[in-house]
Amino acid sequence: MIRFENVGLRYGMGPEILRDLTFRIEPQSFQFLTGPSGAGKTSLIRLLFMSLRPTRGLIRVFDRDLSVISKQELPELRRKIGVVFQDFRLLDHLTTYENVALPLRVVGKDESEYRSDVVELLKWVGLGERMHVLPPVLSGGEKQRAAIARALITRPDVLLADEPTGNVDPTLARRLLRLFMELNKLGTSVIIATHDIALLEQVDARRMVLADGRLEIFD
Amino acid sequence: MAKETKKVPASKKPAPQVKAARKPNRPKLPRQKTQKKPAGERSRAPKFRSLTPIVPPQSVAGRALTLVVAIMSFLACLTVGGVSVVWDAADDWQNDLVREVTIQIRPAEGIDMLREIDKAVALTQEFPGVETVRALSDDETRALLQPWLGDGLELESLPVPRLIQITVDDPEALDLSQLRAALEQEVIGASLDDHSIWTSRLSAMAGAVVLGGFAIMALVLGSMVLSVVFATQSAMAGNKDVVSVLHFVGAEDSFIAREFQRHFLVLGLKGGISGGAIASLAFLMLDLFTRRGSGQAGSDQLSALFGTVSVSLPGYLGVIAVVFLVAVLTALTSGLAVKAHLKRVD
Numbered sequence A: 001m002i003r004f005e006n007v008g009l010r011y012g013m014g015p016e017i018l019r020d021l022t023f024r025i026e027p028q029s030f031q032f033l034t035g036p037s038g039a040g041k042t043s044l045i046r047l048l049f050m051s052l053r054p055t056r057g058l059i060r061v062f063d064r065d066l067s068v069i070s071k072q073e074l075p076e077l078r079r080k081i082g083v084v085f086q087d088f089r090l091l092d093h094l095t096t097y098e099n100v101a102l103p104l105r106v107v108g109k110d111e112s113e114y115r116s117d118v119v120e121l122l123k124w125v126g127l128g129e130r131m132h133v134l135p136p137v138l139s140g141g142e143k144q145r146a147a148i149a150r151a152l153i154t155r156p157d158v159l160l161a162d163e164p165t166g167n168v169d170p171t172l173a174r175r176l177l178r179l180f181m182e183l184n185k186l187g188t189s190v191i192i193a194t195h196d197i198a199l200l201e202q203v204d205a206r207r208m209v210l211a212d213g214r215l216e217i218f219d
Numbered sequence B: 001m002a003k004e005t006k007k008v009p010a011s012k013k014p015a016p017q018v019k020a021a022r023k024p025n026r027p028k029l030p031r032q033k034t035q036k037k038p039a040g041e042r043s044r045a046p047k048f049r050s051l052t053p054i055v056p057p058q059s060v061a062g063r064a065l066t067l068v069v070a071i072m073s074f075l076a077c078l079t080v081g082g083v084s085v086v087w088d089a090a091d092d093w094q095n096d097l098v099r100e101v102t103i104q105i106r107p108a109e110g111i112d113m114l115r116e117i118d119k120a121v122a123l124t125q126e127f128p129g130v131e132t133v134r135a136l137s138d139d140e141t142r143a144l145l146q147p148w149l150g151d152g153l154e155l156e157s158l159p160v161p162r163l164i165q166i167t168v169d170d171p172e173a174l175d176l177s178q179l180r181a182a183l184e185q186e187v188i189g190a191s192l193d194d195h196s197i198w199t200s201r202l203s204a205m206a207g208a209v210v211l212g213g214f215a216i217m218a219l220v221l222g223s224m225v226l227s228v229v230f231a232t233q234s235a236m237a238g239n240k241d242v243v244s245v246l247h248f249v250g251a252e253d254s255f256i257a258r259e260f261q262r263h264f265l266v267l268g269l270k271g272g273i274s275g276g277a278i279a280s281l282a283f284l285m286l287d288l289f290t291r292r293g294s295g296q297a298g299s300d301q302l303s304a305l306f307g308t309v310s311v312s313l314p315g316y317l318g319v320i321a322v323v324f325l326v327a328v329l330t331a332l333t334s335g336l337a338v339k340a341h342l343k344r345v346d
Helices: A041-048 A074-078 A096-105 A111-124 A140-152 A170-185 A197-202 B063-098 B113-125 B138-149 B176-186 B196-238 B240-248 B253-292 B297-306 B313-345
Strands: A002-010 A016-025 A030-034 A056-061 A081-084 A158-162 A189-193 A206-211 A214-218 B100-105 B130-135 B162-168 B190-193
Touching (some): A002 A041, A016 A041, A016 A214, A030 A041, A030 A170, A041 A158, A041 A189, A074 B240, A096 A111, A096 A140, A140 A158, A140 A170, A158 A170, B063 B100, B063 B196, B063 B313, B100 B176, B113 B130, B113 B176, B138 B162, B176 B190, B196 B253, B196 B313, B240 B253
Parallel strands (some): A030 A189, A081 A158, A158 A189
Antiparallel strands (some): A002 A056, A206 A214, B100 B162, B100 B190, B130 B162
């Protein structure tokens, strides 16, 4: 599904912050991406999401070579990948419902087509009562769930979550983790970037550990 | 062939399991109880309404740009009105000149002027397209010369050329070159003046005014386009987060451009309609002023030049066209500016 071969990344003329990354993300797999702060987890997530291009190496996404994918083709591929950012990136002037529906709205779907799906998903993540509320009045956990719902609404093939439990208490972190696992069972490959050891210990899953720009994989 | 970075063998399991939890897989996330809404929460019933615009309208340079667009569109409409007034006046002058032709009979020795005049009148009347042919009487000729030669002029004592005025009914039916040839052949000392020099000068003048008007309008609209480009760039910078979110949810550049374009189209329409309405009001007031002020010096000067100084229907249609042009131009410019910006930031 996603394949990295000897991928390296540097910003400008700076040192290489990711070196010789070689791994695969298989369909319906579940993995943690971990490592100390500043190890390059977010940069790797951005590479996976195609918002950065590697300075060397090969990346294949859905059997397409990233180096030959044109800018016009990127939106189509990005729609197959859901992303949950550490800082949520919800649009403050849109309601929770509108934020979650955004990926469907940008592909030109009519609201009547997706309304019931969005409402159902919001209820599923426990935001059924908060769907007409603006993000600034949501709690950290609610924002996190809204961001997750937005990433899931299109039922993506891959879900990338960057520190999804960074802003929530351990109980909610465990609940969110179960949510990701449920999604994984439904067929989505999940990659969770975290340095929360407690979270890692809860699930016996593949671990990708980034340290000093290199990656070690523990299957 | 690249190898996986480093693999630590472990027993492969089909699906991850939560170690500690023994709860059902389906998450049971907490339902929020209805509470008193805190400040900032939208106080509306939880029902669906029309969707909020993705780009917040207040983030797009609002009043100042609308005012700039309104002023520019007002100036463009004034130009259109001015061009329309001059064009109509030139058209009127030209029509008057084309419908009037003059025959001049110069005196020469041994020629009976009255006989030549009668011959010329009779000959001209036979031509198609001619409405009336009238030789100017002695009194009229004296009146024409009076400013230069004074009163009490005796026409017989001076070799004064005589004029015959032809009113043309249908300019297309009258063959002027044939009439000129016939007159020169049969009437001694006759020449035909069809005012072609004046009409060509008039049409050149009117053309120059129209060209000047278009140049001014192009400059005004150009300034407006530049203002819109700056405003779009500022709106893009202010909505960096929105653009970034739209990108990662898979929005195409054309979708993002449309979202911005929509605001600028509304803004352009508001500004254009305001400018056009004020310009139309100014035209109506000018019309009223020249009508009510007839007899006063300033108003009479204007009327002498332009007839009634009123903008005709094509002028008002031009104003409507300018309003739409301003709105479309604003939207198109903003759309192109957004696309150019997105291309640069990629």
